[in-house]
Amino acid sequence: MNETGQTANISFRSDTLKRLLRKKSSLAALLICLLYLGMAVFAEGYGIWCSAHNIEPVYQRRHLNERFQPPSSQHWLGTDYLGRDVFLRAVFASKTAVKVGVIASLISAFVGVGLGMLAGYYGGRTDDFAVWVYSTFASMPSLLFILAFALLVSKGFLSPTLERGFALLAKGLRTEPGMLAVYLGIGLTGWVSLCRVVRAEAMKLRDRQYVLAARAMGLSDFRILTRHILPNLAHLIIVYFTMRFAFAVMTEVIVSYLGLGVQFEPSWGVMIADGQERLWRGIWWEVGGATAFMFILVLALNLLGDALRDVLDPRLRT
Numbered sequence: 001m002n003e004t005g006q007t008a009n010i011s012f013r014s015d016t017l018k019r020l021l022r023k024k025s026s027l028a029a030l031l032i033c034l035l036y037l038g039m040a041v042f043a044e045g046y047g048i049w050c051s052a053h054n055i056e057p058v059y060q061r062r063h064l065n066e067r068f069q070p071p072s073s074q075h076w077l078g079t080d081y082l083g084r085d086v087f088l089r090a091v092f093a094s095k096t097a098v099k100v101g102v103i104a105s106l107i108s109a110f111v112g113v114g115l116g117m118l119a120g121y122y123g124g125r126t127d128d129f130a131v132w133v134y135s136t137f138a139s140m141p142s143l144l145f146i147l148a149f150a151l152l153v154s155k156g157f158l159s160p161t162l163e164r165g166f167a168l169l170a171k172g173l174r175t176e177p178g179m180l181a182v183y184l185g186i187g188l189t190g191w192v193s194l195c196r197v198v199r200a201e202a203m204k205l206r207d208r209q210y211v212l213a214a215r216a217m218g219l220s221d222f223r224i225l226t227r228h229i230l231p232n233l234a235h236l237i238i239v240y241f242t243m244r245f246a247f248a249v250m251t252e253v254i255v256s257y258l259g260l261g262v263q264f265e266p267s268w269g270v271m272i273a274d275g276q277e278r279l280w281r282g283i284w285w286e287v288g289g290a291t292a293f294m295f296i297l298v299l300a301l302n303l304l305g306d307a308l309r310d311v312l313d314p315r316l317r318t
Contacts, residue, residue, distance in 0.1 A: 016311050016312065019310075019311045020307055020308065020311050023307065025303055025307070026303065026304065026307035028300075028303075029299075029300040029301075029303035029304040029307065030300075030304055032296060032297070032300035033297075033300050033301060033304055036094050036097070036098060036297050036300075037098060039091055039092075039094045039095070039098075040094050040095045040097070040098035040099065043091070043092045043094065043095035044095050044099075044174070046092075047095070047174065047265075048174070057092070058085075058088060059084065059085065059088040059089045059091075059092045059266055060084065061084065062082045062083050062084060063079070063082075063083035063084070064082065064083050065083065066079050066083040067079060067080070067081055067082065067083045068080075068081065068278070068283055069083075070285065071285055075087065077090060077285050077286075077288075077289040078283075078285035078286070078289075080271075080274060080275065080286050081274065081278070086271070086285055086286050086289045086290075087289065089266040089271060090266070090268065090271065090289045090290055090292075090293045091293075092265075092266045093265075093266040093267050093268050093271065093290070093293065094293065094297070095265070095266075096179070096252065096256075096262055096265055096266065096267045096268075097249045097252060097253075097267075097268065097294070097297060099173075099175065099183075100179070100182060100183055100186065100248050100249065100251075100252040101244075101245040101246075101248045101249050101252075102245070103173070103183045103187065104182075104183050104184075104186035104187040104190065104244070104248040104251075105187070105190075105241050105244040105245045105248055106187070107183070107184065107186075107187025107188065107191075108186075108187045108188075108190040108191040108194065108240075108244050109191070109194065109237055109240065109241055109244070111187070111188070111191040111195070112191030112192070112193075112194030112195040112198060112240075113194065113195075113198050113230070113233065113237060115130050115133065115134070115191075115195050115199075116130070116194065116195040116196070116197070116198025116199040116201075116202060117198055117199075117202050117225055117229055117230065117233070118130065118225075119131070119195075119199045119202070120198065120199040120200065120201065120202025120203040120205075120206065121202050121203075121206050121221070121224075121225060121229060123203070127199070130195065130199065134191075134192045134195045134196065137188075137189060137191075137192050138192045140189065142189040142190070143251070143254070145185060145188075145189050146182060146185035146186055146189060146251065146255060147185075147255065147258065147260055149181045149182075149184065149185040150178055150181040150182050150185060150255055150260040150261065151260055152181070153166055153177050153178055153180070153181035154176075154177060154178030154181065154260055154263075163177075166180055166181070175262075175265075176262060176263055176264065176265070178260060178261060178262070178263060179261055179262050182251075182252055182255050182260075182261050186247075186248045186251050186252070190244050190247065190248070193240075194236070194237070194240045194244075197236055197240075198233055198236065198237075201232070201233055201236065202229055202233070205228070205229050205232055205233075206229070210228060211224060211228050211229070214227075214228055234312075235308075235309075235312030238308055238312060239305055239308050239309045239312065242301050242302075242304050242305035242308060243301070243302070243305045245301050246297075246298045246301035246302055246305070249294065249297060249298055249301075250294070250298060252267070252269065253267070253268050253269035253272070253294055254269060255269065256268070256269025256270050256273070257269035257270070257272055257273045258273075259273070268290040268291070268293060268294045269290075271286050271287070271289070271290035272286075272287050272290050272291065274286060275287040275290070
């Protein structure tokens, strides 16, 4: 890329950042998302350190003589039925939420963008195949597919070879096989809408002059797709990623609430499931804390996604 092109890209990124941070709501949403990301990174690093030193994490430590304590200066969100600090568990549960959001959204983006670009660029039988695939996935109830997939993995219904493969991959990602199934389930059911949009955009971009010129110059289809088509889809991918992230977080909470997600790590869904049985006794802080943490993250992601759409979509730029 020449110097003029580099200067234009830098100017575009600077202008985009300024437009994004112009609104206080967008800035607040971005800071909240970065805060949750920081908590997740810290929690992951702390978990690795505890495993290396064979130390029980602070959020797992039980104090049975301090069960069901209400919020106080010592325990900001009280304690649960085992005397564990609810605030610490809610903070460290952000690791589970962020990890499932990132991995599932990356899977969805990879499948949706890849298949959509190929369908829109080549057309013909490739397009027919892509339409058949995403129509098939769109007809499946996503939540039931995720639950069934998680059930197959977590309850030992896989063949020994697949079970060992899932265990090895889960160990590499520092998660549980059941949660790995949730990652894959959410990722493999969430790419359809992005694929449709990318396919339509790729159909328009393939007839643009710069694409036709690149083809006339003898550039390979791979270089055209990666250097001319994909960059012009970046705004769609970024906005979709934030929206899908929020959906993945909520889906993980539902699956964990039903007992098919995370088992040995803190999760907002598990906290809600554990705390709901004691709501009638006025012990609200475990459910309230987990719900508040989830609500704030999902709200911030949706606000950030709307702001990114307004900033990055060429049709909405002023």
